Amino acid sequence: MLNPDRLIVEFDKGLRTLFSQAHSVRPHPDANVPDAPLNDAEKKHAAALMRVNHSGEVCAQALYQGQALTARDPAVQQKLQQAAQEETEHLAWTAKRVHELGGHLSLLNPFWYTGSLVFGAVAGLLGDKWNLGFLAETERQVGEHLQSHLDRLPPQDEKSRAIVAQMHRDEISHAVMASSLGGAELPQTVQSAMKLNAKVMTTLAYRA
Ligand SMILES: [Fe+2]
Ligand SMILES: [Fe+2]
Numbered sequence: 417m418l419n420p421d422r423l424i425v426e427f428d429k430g431l432r433t434l435f436s437q438a439h440s441v442r443p444h445p446d447a448n449v450p451d452a453p454l455n456d457a458e459k460k461h462a463a464a465l466m467r468v469n470h471s472g473e474v475c476a477q478a479l480y481q482g483q484a485l486t487a488r489d490p491a492v493q494q495k496l497q498q499a500a501q502e503e504t505e506h507l508a509w510t511a512k513r514v515h516e517l518g519g520h521l522s523l524l525n526p527f528w529y530t531g532s533l534v535f536g537a538v539a540g541l542l543g544d545k546w547n548l549g550f551l552a553e554t555e556r557q558v559g560e561h562l563q564s565h566l567d568r569l570p571p572q573d574e575k576s577r578a579i580v581a582q583m584h585r586d587e588i589s590h591a592v593m594a595s596s597l598g599g600a601e602l603p604q605t606v607q608s609a610m611k612l613n614a615k616v617m618t619t620l621a622y623r624a
Pocket of ligand 2: 476499503557586587590
């Protein structure tokens with residue numbers, strides 16, 4: 417059952433995700449990595465890839481918040497909070513890197529946020545087994561996507577690579593956690609639909 421107080425708290429979190437700066441408890445993974453020279457085209461490309469990753473993290477915030485809006489086992493909820501905290505750190509790392517590369521965050525973030533919030537809430541309403549299964553599959557797909565960015569980022573852009581590599585490790589551990597908490601494997605058609613949805617988001621966020 418949706419609780420009005422909870423809705424207000426989550427609405428506030430949404431506004432903060434979209435309009436204020438996220439903070440990281442852990443040091444930024446690129447904190448001690450020196451900047452390498454990048455030409456204009458490389459900078460633009462790296463900024464666009466990191467913008468895509470930032471939008472993915474906006475979606476992650478909404479996904480975890482959507483789940484928090486729906487009833488669930490308090491023990492499971494507590495474990496998900498740790499992962500949600502790491503997602504907030506990913507948001508902080510990617511936003512900072514986009515700006516360092518002279519880029520801007522996606523203008524479409526409010527749309528990604530709203531869509532993911534609905535997905536998260538619907539998954540939450542289906543019960544823990546499917547909710548956690550959806551989360552595990554999302555994290556797995558994000559992990560694959562981040563791996564592909566390690567191939568696409570300019571090789572000398574060690575700062576962006578350090579961030580993406582740590583995010584990749586975190587997302588894989590989130591996937592393992594969600595499965596170990598009892599997440600069911602999603603039907604193949606749902607997995608394919610999720611991939612298609614992610615493809616649309618990443619293509620648009622790369623451009624805007
Ligand atoms: Fe993340
Ligand atoms: Fe994650």
